[in-house]
Amino acid sequence: MRGTVRMVDKNIYIVQGEINTVVGAIKRNARWNTHTHLDEERDPLLHSFSLLKEVLNTITELSEIEPNVFLRPFLEVIRSEDTTGPITGLALTSVNKFLSYALIDPSHEGTAEGMENMADAVTHARFVGTDPASDEVVLMKILQVLRTLLLTPVGAHLTNESVCEIMQSCFRICFEMRLSELLRKSAEHTLVDMVQLLFTRLPHFKEEPKSYVGANMKKLKMRAGGMSDSSKWKKQKRSPRPTRHATKVSPGTEQPATNGTVMPSNIIVDGVTFIDAPSPISSGSSENISSAVSPATDSGLELSSQTTSKEDLTDLEQVNSLGLSAAMPSIEPNATEHPHKHEPQNEGLRVEKTQSASVESIPEVLEECTSVAEHSDSASVHDMDYVNPRGVRFTQSSQKEGIALVPYGLPCIRELFRFLISLTNPHDRHNSEVMIHMGLQLLTVGLESAPVANCQSLLGLVKDELCRHLFQLLSVERLNLYAASLRVCFLLFESMREHLKFQLEMYIKKLMEIITVENPKMPYEMKEMALEAIVQLWRIPSFVTELYINYDCDYYCSNLFEDLTKLLSKNAFPVSGQLYTTHLLSLEALLTVIDSTEAHCQAKVLSNIHQQEKEVVKPSTETASSIKEPSNNNERVSEGNSPNVVTELSGACPPTSGCLMADQMKQGCQDLEGGSDAAEKNIPRKPTRFSCLLPRTQELMEIKSKKKLLITGTEQFNQKPRKGIQFLQEKNLLAIPMDNSEVAQWLRENPRLDKKMIGEFVSDRKNIDLLESFVGTFNFQGLRLDEALRLYLEAFRLPGEAPVIQRLLEAFTEHWRKSNGSPFANSDACFALAYAVIMLNTDQHNHNVRKQNVPMTLEEFRKNLKGVNGGKDFEQDILEDMYHAIKNDEIVMPEEQTGLVKENYIWNVLLHRGATDEGIFLHMPPGSYDHDLFTMTWGPTIAALSYVFDKSLDETIIQKAISGFRKCAMISAHYGLSDVFDNLIISLCKFTALSSESIENLPSVFGSNPKAHIAAKTVFHLAHRHGDILREGWKNIMEAMLQLFRAELLPKAMVEVEDFVDPNGKISLQREETPSNRGESTVLSFVSWLTLSGTEQSGMRGPSTENQEAKRMALECIKQCDPEKLITESKFLQLESLQELMKALISVTPDEETYDEEDAAFCLEMLLRIVLENRDRVGCVWQAVRDHLYHLCVHALEFCFLVERAVVGLLRLAIRLLRREEISAQVLLSLRILLMMKPSVLSRVSHQVAYGLHELLKTNAANIHSGDDWYTLFTLLECIGSGVKPPPALQVTARADNDTGAQSDSEISLSYHPSDVSLDRGYTSDSEVYADHSKQGKMHRTVTDMDVVNSGWLVVGKDDIDSPKPMAGLSRQGPSPLVNQYSLTVGLDLGPHDTKSLMKCVESLSFIVRDAAHVTPENFELCVKTIRIFVEASLNGGYKSQEKRVKSHKYDGKSNRFKKKPKENSLRRSRASSQHQSHSHSDEDDDESVPACYHTVSLQLLDLMHTLHTRAATIYSSWAEEQRHLEAAGKKIEADSQTLWSNCWCPLLQGIAWLCCDARRQVRMQALTYLQRALLVHDLQALDALEWESCFNKVLFPLLTKLLENVSPADVGGMEETRMRASTLLSKVFLQHLSPLLSLTTFAALWLTILDFMDKYMHAGSSDLLSEAIPESLKNMLLVMDTAGIFHSADSRTGYSDLWEITWERIDCFLPRLRDELFKQTVIQDSERAPGPGPAIRGTSGSPLSAVASVRMSPVTDVPPHMAQSPLILQPLASPLQVGVPPMTLPIILNPALIEATSPVPLLATARPTDPMTTSEVN
DSSP: OOOSSOOOOHHHHHHHHHHHHHHHHHHHHOOOSOOOHHHHHHSHHHHHHHHHHHHHHHOSOGGGSOHHHHHHHHHHHHHOSSSBHHHHHHHHHHHHHHHHTTOSOTTSTTHHHHHHHHHHHHHTOOOBOOOHHHHHHHHHHHHHHHHHHHHSGGGGGOOHHHHHHHHHHHHHHHHOTTSOHHHHHHHHHHHHHHHHHHHHHGGGSOOOOHHHHHHHGGGGOOOOSOTTOGGGGSOOOOOOOOOOOSOBOOTTOSSOBOOOOOOSSOOEETTEEOTTOOOSOOGGGGTTOOOOBOOOBBTBSOOOOOOOSGGGGGOGGGOOOOOOSOBBOOOOTTOOSOTTOOOHHHHHHHHHHHTTOOGGGHHHHHHHHTSOOOOGGGGGGSSSOEEOTTOOEEOOTTOTTOOOOOOOOHHHHHHHHHHHHHHTOTTOTTOOHHHHHHHHHHHHHHHHHSOGGGOHHHHHHIIIIIHHHHHHHTTOSOHHHHHHHHHHHHHHHHHHGGGOHHHHHHHHHHHHHHHHOOOTTSOHHHHHHHHHHHHHHHHSTTHHHHHIIIIITSTTSOOHHHHHHHHHHHHTSOSSSOOOHHHHHHHHHHHHHHHHHHHHHHHHHHHTOOOOOOOOOOOSOSSGGGOOBOOSTTSOOBOSSOHHHHHTSOSOSSOSSHHHHHHHHBTTOOOOOOHHHHHHHTSOOOOTTOSSSSOOHHHHHHHHHHHHHHHHHHHHHHHOHHHHHHHHHHTTSSOSSOOHHHHHHHHHHOTTSOHHHHHHHHHSGGGHHHHHHHHHTSOOTTOOHHHHHHHHHTSSOOOSOHHHHHHHHHHHHHHHHHHTTOOSSSHHHHHHHHHHHHHHHHHHHOHHHHHHSOOOOHHHHHHHTTTTBTTBOOOHHHHHHHHHHHHHSOOOOGGGOOHHHHHHHHHHHHHHHHHSGGGOOOOOOTTTTHHHHHHHHHHHHHHHHHHHHHHOOOHHHHHHHHHHHHHHHHHHHHHTOHHHHHHHHHHHHHHTTTTTSOTTTHHHHHHTOHHHHHHHHHHHHHHHHHGGGOSTHHHHHHHHHHHHHHTTOSOHHHHEEEOSSSTTSEEESSOOOOHHHHTTHHHHHHHHHHHSOHHHHHHHTOOOHHHHHHHHHHHHHHHHHOTHHHHHGGGGSOHHHHHHHHHHHHTOSTTSTTOOHHHHHHHHHHHHHHHHHTGGGHHHHHHHHHHHHHHHHHTOSSOOHHHHHHHHHHHHHHHHHTTOHHHHHHHHHHTHHHHHSOHHHHHHTHHHHHHHHHHHHHHHGGGOOOHHHHHHHHHHHHHHHHOBOOOGGGSOSOOSOOOGGGOOHHHHHHTTSHHHHTSOOSSOOHHHHHHHHHOSSOOOOOHHHHHHHHHOOOOOSSGGGGSOOOOHHHHTTOSSTTOOTTSSSOOOOBOOOOHHHHHHHHHHHHHHHHSGGGOOTTTHHHHHHHHHHHHHHHHHHHHHHHHHHHHSOOOOTTOOTTOOSOOTTHHHHHHHHHHHGGGSSHHHHTOTTHHHHHHHHHHHHHHHHHHHHHHHHHHHHHHHHHGGGOOOGGGOOOOSHHHHIIIIIHHHHHHHHHHTTOSSHHHHHHHHHHHHHHHTOGGGGGOOHHHHHHHIIIIIHHHHHHHHSOSOTTOHHHHHHHHHHHHHHHHHHHHHTHHHHHTOTTHHHHHHHHHHHHHHHHTTOSSSHHHHHHHHHHHHHHHHHHHTTOSBOSSSSSSBOHHHHHHHHHHHHHOTTHHHHHOTTOOOOGGGSOOOOHHHHHHTTTOOOOSOOOOOOOOOSSSOGGGGOOOEEOOOOSSOOTTSOOOOOSOOEEOHHHHHHHOSSOOOOOSOTTOTTOOOOOO
């Protein structure tokens, strides 16, 4: 092993060198004359050095001798009083060198003793003083040695007493004011390091059993006062200290704190052997690891049970032995020896290398550090000594007194802690400011270094004295002390708040007091620091939550969280308007809550896991060193100081601080603070008020409301106890009837109650039982009578009356005796003693008593109580103790206390409450009650944020505020708190400056305000991101959007809207003003320009460059805001939010006060875009949109731009939404809104509607199925294309704006029934509106006329059966009720129409007709009717429309009902609205192509009618085929001729016939051709007689009648030709269908009518054309009839029928010679004729009429008579004609126009129209 050459240990040379230095100095200094050996022998100092030299020369390894041997001479020099300072200094330097070179082997047996000696010598150093400066050098060196001593590994061997003395010495230097500041500061730094070391090692020390602490702490008193008196610090004799061999059970816990016993060869704990504990280190891994040495802890080798609960005690197999607690690794990279071998020679070298150990070698050491203590076999190397695996030997051989020197542990730390706390007491007059500051500084270091809370003995000091002193220091004026105490407070409450519930409450209240106090003396800095302290606390994770749970949700604590939040919010508002740091700090505290909540929300969002309510068991402290992480059962529970902590320390030279040193010392050890306390600490206790450790929000709400009631009840109790109790009983907080124990408990636990009132209440004679319960709440067990009495009297104020006091004391003594096993003779004795104590208290402390007599002595007190104890005396010792207790500490009644006494009382109550269950403080997992906290803080926080944002100009502060806003938004979105989010948006909208500025200035003001930009961006960003929870806030955002719109700052895409008419398909909502639109305004502006002064004029020229720049900035900002995204993203909004958004847009209507048309149009456009974005769920929002559109359209009294946009919008929606099955029906129904509009307004938007409908039909015709919907569409086409009045049923009756518009679509559809229509409404029909303008004198029409116009038809008799009832499906629409079947017109009053609209409508119509798929049973008849209406409108090139337009009065587009309040920009508005009407009619007036258009339209219509007419039969038969399977006959479609005639052929023929009357020759001729083709078409041959008759009555007769008029005055020749063709057609049809016609009973009447027409036509023309053609036709007819034998009758005398007679009678009137020409052979005499009612027939030109009820038309220029006329109903003839015509039972229904045309004299209205039998004779 060792080489043959003997190497001498280098360390020996070091020691020898130091000896020479010191000896040399002594000799130089000595005043010896001779340098003889003898003198040196005599001098003890030199002698000991020479002895040491000899010893050193005999050894090769320094470790062969005990450390004491080579230290003693040096220490003697230090102790010696005769040496001078420099020599002492040299000796100190040598000792310091030995320590820092690690010459002292920590593992040597004698090390401990050597360390003791060293500590003793240095702390008691003596030397001869020279001058102060030199002396201070020595003191400096003393400090240095003490520091090195404690901070090197060997320092671990020092005892508790030595450590205390070392600290004491340092303090002495520190506080000696005569020393220089440099030295004092050095001492301070040394102390800091020592405190750091001791507290960092704290977790490795064990709590002492109580009994031991009591016995040993007396020696360790450190004193602050009288520092200079050194005699007090003489070395004390060490009293023997027992090592703990047995396992002691600490009081109050059932678990053993197992301690190892020192035994020869193995370790036994509770009889379980640990010899076989496995070692995790394999032999291979230990090659490069040298043995690390470590001194033992205070009780030898310690083992600690790791069990955490009682049940686990059985599993002792899993208890592992532990490494030692303070290991200093010494590393020798080259050592290959087995680490367990102890090598004395190498020891010094090895330790030396430690200091330069390389970083790489550390991990290897660590492996060994974490190992379990090795097998104890190695201990057998030494017989009786136990050597642990590290080579530390426990042996007592070398210690002279035979007393074990136990290394320091908890006792010295406790004493140091106590001493530091005592230094901070401001009421101790010894404590100077410097001392207090020093104490606070060192406490800070201690608390920063160690988890003090784990140590019960230290915790007790913290709870009481430390907190007490700190709170007192908060009111001192010195800022440095104030700041230091705040810092210590923070450290306390950060780590130990669970033990300091009421202390924390008091602390926060004090801080709040400091912040709010208005004292001018209070420095601003104090407030600022207090706020900073709060902010710092607020930042502790879940601190705020804990405040809320432990205080706000505790019945008897303040609402700390709520009050603080209010305080901070209030404090964030600067009163002066100037922002100080305090304001920002307050804001910061508020934001801390928001920040943490937001972080938790973000985390939840990210992990997407909503927090489950876990039973979270919080580790007892926050520091890493004590958090345990249990791993598998058979592994050790690793200490928090895991290896990686150490790796961060490079293997540095001697540690530079106590903290690093302690880390190195504990590097190799795993020391669990064992035993019961640790195990119990980990299970948090639950406060009684909660049902579980994490109560539900509901539960907290209940507690808080109960707390409010309790506070009210307490206030009432303090005024009148009964009242308070009664109140609480009413609120069910106390039982009824009164439960004494419950009330007593309440009186004891409620600290807010007035003590005086409690006294009065419990002592009341009525409440004897309550008093008993009240006394029963005290626990007097084990208390001396006076102590119990003191406790009792602190709970209430003792009343003054003797009987009351007696009652209270009797109850007290009874309870006390029961609690303590009836000590005295009897109750009376006990009562007397209690009374005596109260008397003694009064005697000793009451000033009034003391003035009169001398206070009682102990003897007198004893004498007074002689024989009271049942005839005997009380124990004298007890009486003495009582006497002194009362004399030295007065029992002060609660109400009488003042000053310090009161403070002490309050403090004691606080400590007492803390010890009960009330003091339980729950730790909360972060984020537990964020929702509750947020609901409480958001209001104040947003208010404060707004204020700061508004007032601040600093960029960072603005950013902070905005980030606060965003976080609040994120949280409110996360929890779905829409009220919060709305509030936030509303606040932010204010800062955008958009709502407050006038429009003119807005671009420049907004553009140049960066704060407004930030606010705007934030508002839009939040709306985009969290729009889901926006509700009310939408209003504000839309208001902002409107402002941007008005100021023209929105992107172009947002102000461009779809348009049907505009060639680009889009128009802008913002129009540029063009000169052409201005009209007279150009002149005005020129005038105003002339009158302007120069300065104003220059302002008008254009915006300044700054303004342009500002506007550019504004546009840029808005672009970034991306407002359009609100619309496009609206499809992702939750429904509720979407509805609110739409509500906000809908609210901008003409009813608003500040209404502006363009605004409303803009909002409407946004609304429509949003609806279209939300096509998928349009059903949910449709009703609201529909109502809005209804409101805009139907309530408009005049046309305006907004109405146009609403109409276009409605159609756009319809076009897009019809594809969606679920909504299409509602959408189509909503188109009826257009029909409800005022006709005049509707006509102005006809253009748009026509184009819109065209597109609608083109894209969606296939999606329209029901008859109702077709009815709506066709009616619309009619109204738009031809100016028909909308159905009166749909017109809103009262136009008083009473919002009948809220009628739902379904209600509207109900009112379609003809039954409704026929009601006599009390308003003027709209058709009058136009008529009125043109009537010369307004006439009131008769009631009948009114009825007839409105009600369609009056059904009488049979002829309606010609047209079978319309199908059931259509009956409710009543498309035909308004049609008079005996007129070619549709009987509707056509208003003016727009040419282009008409053309577009015809185009739409032809689209439907030409595509067979679109013609359905539901729309066929409607289609026909519409075509006829268009025919009428297009007649004569739309003459009616033009005529009416001239006469109807011009609408003034500018006079707008909606203009309620002129805006500042009304000029811009009015010109805008004037252009917006440019589409309506202007284009027609100058359009030369109008006639051509109408021409095309008419021909197009003819073609359509013809197409339908020819296809009708096939269409109907195919429908009938499809519907064959339907059983319900009502629904079936019949394809018989009757149906066809009434539904298709007849109306179509009437339409064609009407065009035959057109003024334009070409159209007339074409129409006649079509009519001829149609009438003679093959399908029509199937018609029967009745139908042919109606063909005459309904088509041909009306046509001929009309043609008699001067239809086309310009084209006389053309008219002749037309008339001729028409009359020819008549005779052709008559002859072709003669045979069926003959079967008619009314044949005679028909024939006579034909003759009438022949008569008229003969005389109609001016040329010969007709006069030649008519007779020819007539001859033709007569001959055919004659041939058919119609005129012959076998019954009559002449052989000719009556018809013959009548015929000739009529013909003779106009062609007297015809009969002769044709039938010369037949001459019938007049006289042979049967007598008959000649006048009747003659009077009506041969028409067999009875009772004609006719109405004379008023002369209307532009309305042809038949249009407003009702059909004339002719009753059946009363008696058969005597001329042989068969009796006619059916009425003949003729057109009144026809009668009028055929009567030579106009008919007069009948006198009594009600009597049908009156015959009007006219001759």
